[in-house]
Amino acid sequence: MKKKAVIALGGNALIKKGQKGTIYEQFANTRRSTKSIVKMIKKGWDVVITHGNGPQVGAILLQNKVAKDLTPAMPLGICVAESEGLIGYMIQQCLSNALKKEQIEKPVIALITQVIVDQDDPSLSHPTKPIGPYYNEDEAIQLRKEGFQMTCQPRGWRMVVPSPDPKQIVEGESIRKMLDEGIIVIASGGGGMPVVEKENGGLDGLEAVIDKDLAAERLAEAVEAELLLILTDVEKVYLHYGTPKQMTLDKITLKELQNYYETNHFPPGSMGPKILAAIRFLESGGKKVIVANIEKGWEAIQGETGTLITRD
Amino acid sequence: MKKKAVIALGGNALIKKGQKGTIYEQFANTRRSTKSIVKMIKKGWDVVITHGNGPQVGAILLQNKVAKDLTPAMPLGICVAESEGLIGYMIQQCLSNALKKEQIEKPVIALITQVIVDQDDPSLSHPTKPIGPYYNEDEAIQLRKEGFQMTCQPRGWRMVVPSPDPKQIVEGESIRKMLDEGIIVIASGGGGMPVVEKENGGLDGLEAVIDKDLAAERLAEAVEAELLLILTDVEKVYLHYGTPKQMTLDKITLKELQNYYETNHFPPGSMGPKILAAIRFLESGGKKVIVANIEKGWEAIQGETGTLITRD
Numbered sequence: 222m223k224k225k226a227v228i229a230l231g232g233n234a235l236i237k238k239g240q241k242g243t244i245y246e247q248f249a250n251t252r253r254s255t256k257s258i259v260k261m262i263k264k265g266w267d268v269v270i271t272h273g274n275g276p277q278v279g280a281i282l283l284q285n286k287v288a289k290d291l292t293p294a295m296p297l298g299i300c301v302a303e304s305e306g307l308i309g310y311m312i313q314q315c316l317s318n319a320l321k322k323e324q325i326e327k328p329v330i331a332l333i334t335q336v337i338v339d340q341d342d343p344s345l346s347h348p349t350k351p352i353g354p355y356y357n358e359d360e361a362i363q364l365r366k367e368g369f370q371m372t373c374q375p376r377g378w379r380m381v382v383p384s385p386d387p388k389q390i391v392e393g394e395s396i397r398k399m400l401d402e403g404i405i406v407i408a409s410g411g412g413g414m415p416v417v418e419k420e421n422g423g424l425d426g427l428e429a430v431i432d433k434d435l436a437a438e439r440l441a442e443a444v445e446a447e448l449l450l451i452l453t454d455v456e457k458v459y460l461h462y463g464t465p466k467q468m469t470l471d472k473i474t475l476k477e478l479q480n481y482y483e484t485n486h487f488p489p490g491s492m493g494p495k496i497l498a499a500i501r502f503l504e505s506g507g508k509k510v511i512v513a514n515i516e517k518g519w520e521a522i523q524g525e526t527g528t529l530i531t532r533d
Numbered sequence: 534m535k536k537k538a539v540i541a542l543g544g545n546a547l548i549k550k551g552q553k554g555t556i557y558e559q560f561a562n563t564r565r566s567t568k569s570i571v572k573m574i575k576k577g578w579d580v581v582i583t584h585g586n587g588p589q590v591g592a593i594l595l596q597n598k599v600a601k602d603l604t605p606a607m608p609l610g611i612c613v614a615e616s617e618g619l620i621g622y623m624i625q626q627c628l629s630n631a632l633k634k635e636q637i638e639k640p641v642i643a644l645i646t647q648v649i650v651d652q653d654d655p656s657l658s659h660p661t662k663p664i665g666p667y668y669n670e671d672e673a674i675q676l677r678k679e680g681f682q683m684t685c686q687p688r689g690w691r692m693v694v695p696s697p698d699p700k701q702i703v704e705g706e707s708i709r710k711m712l713d714e715g716i717i718v719i720a721s722g723g724g725g726m727p728v729v730e731k732e733n734g735g736l737d738g739l740e741a742v743i744d745k746d747l748a749a750e751r752l753a754e755a756v757e758a759e760l761l762l763i764l765t766d767v768e769k770v771y772l773h774y775g776t777p778k779q780m781t782l783d784k785i786t787l788k789e790l791q792n793y794y795e796t797n798h799f800p801p802g803s804m805g806p807k808i809l810a811a812i813r814f815l816e817s818g819g820k821k822v823i824v825a826n827i828e829k830g831w832e833a834i835q836g837e838t839g840t841l842i843t844r845d
């Protein structure tokens with residue numbers, strides 16, 4: 222009996238805090254983060270893998286900025302596509318190498334993914350997500366003239382972009398078919414390239430960043446996964462995180478979680494989108510969601526760690 | 534009756550000579566270069582598209598170089614993967630938009646591609662292909678210390694990398710399956726990421742650049758295409774190109790072409806690999822190869838322009 226899972230690897234999985242992000246560091250981290258995935262595949266899971274790209278797309282934006290007088294800077298959407306190439310290649314190679322060591326011959330394909338958002342998503346007119354390098358005031362003024370929204374932070378000025386809600390994975394049906402053909406798919410990296418549908422049905426790119434866990438959830442719907450496995454840098458989901466009242470959630474139902482979510486227990490920038498993704502997935506027919514530490518995905522599936530969220 | 538083709542778009546297709554390569558220029562050029570492809574799909578062809586990446590990977594290498602004190606520079610193979618993301622996204626979006634205008638609903642998938650080369654390929658110990666930005670002498674000395682081969686050209690120093698012969702497309706079988714599922718595939722961009730097989734069967738990336746036409750040929754073998762369509766910036770294949778003796782080849786057989794190839798009629802850097810790709814493809818069972826101008830692919834299939842190369 223084939224079981225399908227979408228696995229979302231946190232943005233810090235491939236460049237750890239304090240690391241510079243050399244290619245050696247990134248490959249070493251990637252190898253580590255594929256261990257649980259190999260165990261799942263060994264046990265018969267069909268998997269789609271998605272990943273964050275925060276540090277990588279930040280580096281690419283910075284490179285584009287610094288070299289802009291020598292070669293035209295690419296817009297954010299294109300930088301996301303570049304980061305999907307970079308990270309997709311690493312995961313693809315590390316995972317298939319690890320599978321070969323276990324005598325498992327399964328193809329691993331990394332693809333470029335577009336994600337449809339609403340033309341009238343409120344976030345498009347109210348960008349709030351700071352991204353990329355820091356700028357000085359003169360640069361910030363210039364960028365504003367070029368049409369970018371800028372925000373002042375303690376370390377300098379940063380671009381702020383919209384983070385619209387993902388509605389549909391453009392390549393979703395193809396990914397499902399690939400999965401049915403026994404292919405392991407890496408998709409929707411960094412939340413995917415945000416696009417809007419034009420009146421003629423065509424697609425058009427946007428200067429925005431989609432939350433990767435919310436995109437992972439749409440991916441899980443598209444491939445009809447039974448499990449959404451969100452791997453991050455905390456061990457479990459907590460209430461009152463980081464306060465004396467901190468409380469661990471080991472197992473929780475959709476209804477209980479909805480309750481906590483609606484009473485603002487999870488901060489918008491971090492655990493919030495993960496919880497919203499979990500709620501959406503279970504509401505749309507998914508069986509379970511697990512939130513766990515990136516190094517312990519397999520143990521979490523065994524019920525040894527992580528937070529398990531079920532329909533009832 | 535389904536006919537399969539691999540279409541190779543020349544490296545200058547997306548950034549024309551004299552252009553800086555802004556994203557607007559690249560999208561406009563991409564839209565233009567997809568016109569023939571749309572006509573082929575309309576007429577029932579199943580297609581795999583591959584493309585050059587010279588200007589784009591040059592720009593990415595330059596950005597990496599200029600920003601290297603701020604964020605770690607990525608090696609060449611990674612830059613190729615980034616360029617596959619960038620170009621794959623553009624072709625994917627422009628092509629599916631153009632198809633929708635014609636009421637054709639076919640998925641277009643761009644994927645990251647690895648290409649196996651021989652560990653003992655002679656080019657690996659004799660790099661000859663100049664790539665990326667120009668360096669001054671001090672930088673060149675430093676890069677030599679870091680293990681790079683450098684060559685002095687009139688405009689400055691450049692890195693030279695091996696250009697090993699592609700043997701096999703790692704994702705070839707998956708691409709064939711996707712094609713059978715009615716998916717239009719973009720693969721092996723920039724010749725793909727060169728990898729060698731390690732003793733344990735795993736793959737390892739290389740600092741090298743694979744010729745995109747030779748990689749396109751391996752792709753055409755892998756998907757059992759009947760046509761390899763090489764689109765470039767000349768109208769046809771010529772003998773004695775650019776000399777008073779210049780002679781146009783409209784239609785030629787494999788045997789005649791082999792003859793010219795073996796007597797060194799085609800320069801190694803430009804038409805040579807295209808001709809070698811044509812010879813290999815027909816020898817391996819392909820039906821025909823067409824070399825034509827990027828704007829006239831469809832006309833060339835109709836026999837109105839280009840050079841047609843057949844088995845006999």
